[in-house]
Amino acid sequence: MSGLSTPSALLQASPAIVVGSGLAGLSAASQLIFHHVPVVMLDRAPKPGGNSIKASSGINGAPTRFQPCDTEDTAFYTDTVVSAGRPLSSSTSTERLRREQLIATLTQSSPSAVYWLTDDNAIDLSKVAQLGGHSHPRTHRGAGKKPPGSAIITTLLDSLTRDPLFELRTQAKVTKVLREADEVTGVEYKSPGTDPNATTRLSGPVVFATGGFAGDAQGMMMRYRPDLAGLPSTNDAREGSQPLLEQVGAAVVDMDQVQVHPTGFVDPADPAAPVKFLAAEALRGEGGILLLEDGKRFANELGNREQVTNALMKAASRLETPTRQWEVTLLLDEGAATALAAHLEFYVWKGLMRKTTVGELGKTGCQTVCQTVQEYADAAAGRTEDAFGRKAFGNWSLGDVQSDSVVYVGKVTPVTHFTMGGVVFNEYSQVLDQSGGVIRGLWAAGEVTGGLHGQNRLGGSSLLECVVFGRIAGNAAAAFHQKHYKTVP
Ligand SMILES: Cc1cc2nc3c(=O)[nH]c(=O)nc-3n(C[C@H](O)[C@H](O)[C@H](O)COP(=O)(O)OP(=O)(O)OC[C@H]3O[C@@H](n4cnc5c(N)ncnc54)[C@H](O)[C@@H]3O)c2cc1C
Structure with a gap:
């Protein structure tokens, strides 16, 4: 994938760190590798793929050559704004602008996101269905037996694991994000071992792609939506991770918006x-x-x-x-x-x-x-x-x-099923603090972020946000890495 000839030298340099091996993390990692930046991906689970690997309906894109009609115009943008509802319509003008910019980036980048998967990664997404809240068929999946989440995750993961610049560490639970002055400089994580208190430190720019908290029934769900306690869930049971980012100054938004x-x-x-x-x-x-x-x-x-x-x-x-x-x-x-x-x-x-x-x-x-x-x-x-x-x-x-x-x-x-709330971010996948300032050295993508979907995420738009904002995060982290971290001979 990278085509460089001295991978072992590269791996000795500070890597970029991607936390989470779902679609947002894999999309970010793919871009980092594309820019020849070494990546260490950390995931707390024994197996990679997160909730992304379970996705069964597909990924949105409009207009694409797979759609049965090409009368989309700006309908995808409009459907997403309508679906976002009050959190968007009743926000302050600055906040409204941020949210509209996120939706514009999501919908306008959707054809290239689908083509990145189909054309660059040879994933079949040729079947298109119309899901709830959509005015047109625009949710893509493959014609074969493999559900879209599994097809996408296994293909991206296969490609990454063949690249010597990429290293996946599973059963590695990030417990702290490290910040010095105004910049995130790495993470601490725990692995199963003899000493349960021992942590490992890793330095580098960080892309956070740790998913939502619908599976955190007794923790964050109880805290933000106690009325939903007791409902069954489609998500893996695991703690939400937004508090790790709040500890380094990230703001959160729409935390009570649960799908x-x-x-x-x-x-x-x-x-x-x-x-x-x-x-x-x-x-x-x-x-x-x-x-x-x-x-x-x-x-x-x-x-x-x-x-x-x-x-x-x-x-x-x-x-x-x-x-x-x-x-x-x-x-x-x-x-x-x-x-x-x-x-x-x-x-x-x-x-x-x-x-x-x-x-x-x-x-x-x-x-x-x-x-x-x-x-x-x-x-x-x-x-x-x-x-x-x-x-x-x-x-x-x-x-x-x-x-x-x-x-x-x-x-x-x-x-x-899905948590719309999460850390505040902008269209460059940068994480923002309470006053709207950018936290340097940190990017976020996927379900860990908040504000894009408002009160309701449209089906198929989560895989899409993972690809769109994951790739943006990967590109930005690569540029940051090349500028601020050790360059390799
Ligand atoms: C059954 C099901 C079907 C779905 N179908 C669709 C669909 O068809 N289309 C669609 O658009 N969306 C669908 N969704 C939603 C979509 O799959 C998810 O919202 C999206 O995949 C989230 O991706 P992600 O990369 O943000 O997080 P995830 O894929 O959940 O990955 C997050 C990863 O981060 C790891 N992690 C979390 N905390 C830590 C930590 N502290 N340290 C280290 N690792 C950590 C987790 O172990 C996990 O592997 C579906 C969801 C489910 C549950």
Whole structure:
């Protein structure tokens, strides 16, 4: 990748430090290596990939050559602003400018982010779906069996680990960020070993890419959103890391903005499990609908996550489980299921979805369910307007609903999924302090940052922010490293 001939000499120089091996960290590291800067990547987990490796719906980009239409114009920017809601619209003019600049950078850089993955890294992202809150199909995934998160992470990681300038240290938990005067100069981390108090120091510019805190149920979630305590989550259980950056002066924002995803699978084998598999939004994007116990729909399934979650919690009855759960049925026809064949195969294999017929659903036989599905099929075929205002129907193909019409179903419930809040940063991925000043030597990207998504992140925009701001951080850290750290002969 780097093409330099003296890697061992280079590795002796102070490396750039990337904390976190999810997509934001890998994107930053790839750029550092591209600029011939040696990288040490630290991750507290035994295996790399973070929550990024689980991503199942895809990455946004607009306009791209993979989209079915090219009528995007500025719609992606507008959708993101609308989705960001009050935290954006009610902020001071300086703060509003910062947030709008972040959204402009995210959306305008989205085609190049997708092409960096497809063209420079040979990752297939040729299938495009429309997710909730989007006015156009723009969420890219591969046509094959591998989910997008796994495809992207394994490819980038493979490429990095083949480069002699790159070193990954797993089970290395960063416990302190080091700051001297106005500059971050490195980190301290702990590894499993004989002395639990021993730490290792590493000097160099730091890119922080440590993800969000949805999996920190008893710590940061309890502190910022005690009302969400008890909800199951899709995230790995781990502490949030923003406090490490606050200790060196970073400001945080929107910490109470937590995304609850409307559809986490309820596993019939372990219905009350606190960590749940995500029922990817693409399942609804490709045509899936949500049904209450009485067989009726209750919302436009492609409303944004907040809208669908609120409607679900209001319409469905709560279950008597130790975790706070509601339960509705996710239903796909064969058209939607075929478009997501690889996902379906996995979910059916896991016992999270099953193949059945419309007639076998509902306590009253086909009656209500058949009627509900027929009304939806009519709207999908353009024969009527959808009762909930849904305009996109993905690959739904069932037209004439009979009791033996084949469908795929699974039970789903809302789950904490993503934390919009995090450290304050700007469009150059620089971390800002309370007065808006830049903390030198430190960059952040991905879910650890805050403010970009406001009150609601659009599906597919998190992988995108990881690539866009991760790459910006990598480029900036490389320039800083070349200027301020030991240059190698
Ligand atoms: C099931 C699921 C499906 C999703 N699907 C999509 C999707 O289809 N599209 C989309 O855009 N988004 C999706 N998301 C959201 C998206 O995957 C994440 O928001 C994004 O990947 C976060 O990437 P990241 O690099 O910021 O953090 P992560 O990928 O979470 O990586 C952070 C890493 O930092 C490490 N770390 C944390 N603290 C420390 C520390 N103190 N020291 C050392 N290491 C540390 C962690 O171990 C972890 O490996 C999904 C999320 C989940 C959970």
